[in-house]
Amino acid sequence: MSDRAIIGPLFTASGFRSWLLVCQxxxxxxxxxxLWFAITANKAATLSVGGAIGGxxxxxxxxxxxxxxxxxxxxxxxxxxxxKGIITYRTxxxxxxVYKRKRIGSSELIFVRRDGxxxxxxxxxxxxxxxxxxxxxxxxxxxxEGK
Numbered sequence: 001m002s003d004r005a006i007i008g009p010l011f012t013a014s015g016f017r018s019w020l021l022v023c024q025x026x027x028x029x030x031x032x033x034x035l036w037f038a039i040t041a042n043k044a045a046t047l048s049v050g051g052a053i054g055g056x057x058x059x060x061x062x063x064x065x066x067x068x069x070x071x072x073x074x075x076x077x078x079x080x081x082x083x084k085g086i087i088t089y090r091t092x093x094x095x096x097x098v099y100k101r102k103r104i105g106s107s108e109l110i111f112v113r114r115d116g117x118x119x120x121x122x123x124x125x126x127x128x129x130x131x132x133x134x135x136x137x138x139x140x141x142x143x144x145e146g147k
Contacts, residue, residue: 005139006069007132009033010109010121019121022072022080023139028111029080030087030121031072087119091140099133099146109136 008020010030018033072080081088089111098110106122107129123129137144 004073005135006072007135008128009124011106011124012119012121015122015124018124020068020072021121023135025139026091028089028091028140030089030119031080031083032085033068089113091143094140094143096145097136097140097143099136099144101129101146 003025005023006020007023008018010019010021011017012019016035018035019030020033022029022031080086093113093115094111095114096110096112098108098112100108100110102108106124107126109121109123109132111119111121123132133144
């Protein structure tokens with residue numbers, strides 16, 4: 001599955017839902033990861049806990065992220081499309097992916113479909129912003145706004 005890139009973590013619902021994006025040539029699949037993943041994958045949250053507990057949460061988040069990314073890289077398309085709760089964006093149905101960089105709070109990606117429907121994803125970890133936007137730009141070029 002070398003044509004896939006997995007990016008994230010992202011969040012919705014004020015941080016209570018977490019997502020990874022499986023980027024393929026003709027579609028982007030948002031895969032829900034759940035609340036525990038959202039807590040452990042959030043670098044700022046694990047740092048704020050501090051001590052051994054924060055370190056343990058950070059290690060668990062890093063390990064979990066690596067496992068999820070590896071799994072999503074390898075599963076067949078039919079298994080990917082069968083994951084409960086996914087959101088699939090065909091690139092020909094998108095008019096834009098808008099990147100809104102914020103100084104305070106989490107930066108955002110807004111997926112805008114040609115029919116006007118929008119979905120906002122927050123970028124969970126500020127340090128990942130550049131890599132996420134660069135990968136989306138490399139793959140989907142003119143769809144990316146606000147780079």
